[in-house]
Amino acid sequence: MNVLIDNFHTFAQGFLGTVELTVYASVLALVLGFLMASFRVAPVGSLRAFGTVWVTVLRNTPLTLLFFAVLLGLPRFGLVLPFKVFAVLALGCYTSAFICEALRSGINTVPKGQGEAARSLGMTFSQTLSVVVLPQAFRSVIPPIGSTLIALAKNSAIAGAFSVNELLGTYKTLSELGYNIVWTFVWIAVGYLIITLTISAIFNYLEQRWGVAR
Amino acid sequence: MTATAPESTALYDVPGPRTRQRHRLYAAVSTALILALVGWILYLLFDTDQFTYTKWMPFEYKGIQELLLRGLGNTLKAFAMAAVLSLALGTVLATGRLSDHRPVRWVSALVVEFFRAMPVLVMIFFIFVALKVQPLPALVAGLTLYNGSVLAEVFRSGVNSVERGQREAAFALGMRKTQVMTYVLVPQAVRAMLPAIISQLVVALKDTSLGYLITYEEFLHAGKLIASNLDYDLPFIPVVMVISPIYIGMCMLLSWFAQWVSRREQRSPKTEAVHVAPAEPGTLLPGGGPPTAPRL
Numbered sequence: 207m208n209v210l211i212d213n214f215h216t217f218a219q220g221f222l223g224t225v226e227l228t229v230y231a232s233v234l235a236l237v238l239g240f241l242m243a244s245f246r247v248a249p250v251g252s253l254r255a256f257g258t259v260w261v262t263v264l265r266n267t268p269l270t271l272l273f274f275a276v277l278l279g280l281p282r283f284g285l286v287l288p289f290k291v292f293a294v295l296a297l298g299c300y301t302s303a304f305i306c307e308a309l310r311s312g313i314n315t316v317p318k319g320q321g322e323a324a325r326s327l328g329m330t331f332s333q334t335l336s337v338v339v340l341p342q343a344f345r346s347v348i349p350p351i352g353s354t355l356i357a358l359a360k361n362s363a364i365a366g367a368f369s370v371n372e373l374l375g376t377y378k379t380l381s382e383l384g385y386n387i388v389w390t391f392v393w394i395a396v397g398y399l400i401i402t403l404t405i406s407a408i409f410n411y412l413e414q415r416w417g418v419a420r
Numbered sequence: 421m422t423a424t425a426p427e428s429t430a431l432y433d434v435p436g437p438r439t440r441q442r443h444r445l446y447a448a449v450s451t452a453l454i455l456a457l458v459g460w461i462l463y464l465l466f467d468t469d470q471f472t473y474t475k476w477m478p479f480e481y482k483g484i485q486e487l488l489l490r491g492l493g494n495t496l497k498a499f500a501m502a503a504v505l506s507l508a509l510g511t512v513l514a515t516g517r518l519s520d521h522r523p524v525r526w527v528s529a530l531v532v533e534f535f536r537a538m539p540v541l542v543m544i545f546f547i548f549v550a551l552k553v554q555p556l557p558a559l560v561a562g563l564t565l566y567n568g569s570v571l572a573e574v575f576r577s578g579v580n581s582v583e584r585g586q587r588e589a590a591f592a593l594g595m596r597k598t599q600v601m602t603y604v605l606v607p608q609a610v611r612a613m614l615p616a617i618i619s620q621l622v623v624a625l626k627d628t629s630l631g632y633l634i635t636y637e638e639f640l641h642a643g644k645l646i647a648s649n650l651d652y653d654l655p656f657i658p659v660v661m662v663i664s665p666i667y668i669g670m671c672m673l674l675s676w677f678a679q680w681v682s683r684r685e686q687r688s689p690k691t692e693a694v695h696v697a698p699a700e701p702g703t704l705l706p707g708g709g710p711p712t713a714p715r716l
Contacts, residue, residue, distance in 0.1 A: 247431060249435065250443055251447055252447050252451040252454060253447075256454055262672065265675070266626075266671035267626075267664065267671070268627070268640075268671070269629075270630055270632055270633065271629055271660075271664060271667055274643075274644070275660045275664065278644075279656045279657055282468065282654070283465075284468055321432075331431075331432075360539035360540075363539040363541040364541055364630070366541075367633040374539070374541060381549065388550050391545075398539055398542065402537050
């Protein structure tokens, strides 16, 4: 218990660091994921190919390798940014591949007849998309997106090992100060549980509000 | 999984001649943009002298090649150990969760939920730093705890996905629960859940690279040693260009194998309509969405 009280400031900073990473990377992942999903269902072949390559490569890249390439490799390009920005980039791009697949499968869960019916009523493409298809797709992808973002929060731990200030990294400071390492990890674990449970609660609520009963 | 024709979704009609012409215009513009992007990256690579001889020279040396091969070997070793142990742990935990005894069920559920909700790296660091275990066993133990728990969920949902009648018929024949499981349910479940199991093994393979962070001498670690060598002018980018295709290639092969198995299973009349989704990574969400849960 002492570990937490004596070092509340360190823990709080690490916790906020993780939350910050998670939030920024989530936004990036959602934006990129949406873009890639629209590429993958686009009628234009080259965009579909680009989306497919993006998803296939990123889904099969170990995240540690991606962090290595982005945090240590990109500066060799003459691109020097704060480590935190690099970490957000790596996490966001990696997660976007999973978000993209979730969204795409959501679009595929909408029966083909829905779109046909909308067109037969004379709706334009944008009407079909925004009034009929997307609202249904959106509701069925809430749970997979929730679990993807939880995984993102957990994956952000890797950033700590690349000396970005976040929750897991706090163990280094505290072990140098000579605190009990086991208790330090207990509080780190509690911190991660708080974050994942919060995301899960938010998505549970969203699912109850908007989920579809099929 | 490949780029499917857009008319298979609810989004588009089959395009007419004018739309096709418009699409050709879009295609030309987007191809040009993508090529420009690739060209810009190539320009950056050349501009920052990534292709100079000194940076690629290390890969000619036998010692360096051996270092990389040893690293790759260590990666595969950790993966093999983690895969076997996770399957074993998954079996134990799934058996526990399907047990008739309430305390056993509770304990297994608690273990499964806890380890799925924790970042793998936290477990690995805990074992490595707090329990002062050597890097390889620490890495394998961490991977086993996480992937074993996820696999336990896969096994459980696989067994539950077997039609109810099978279980009832077996009980009606007077089989014991163990017999029902081993003779009737598990053999059918394995076929349905094989793709999900292989997908989870891809996760384990990807996560072996976490060993780099606890100084386990695996593939990425070997790369880092070469990359940070001043004699070769810090060849970070060349190392990334050599290492990533191998890593990504290994994972892709395994992913394709999973897809191949899954397509074959879908055609098989014996597993008709049974689909076991890959377990979600510690979601704590009840229910679950469409059968494309992410594997990260």
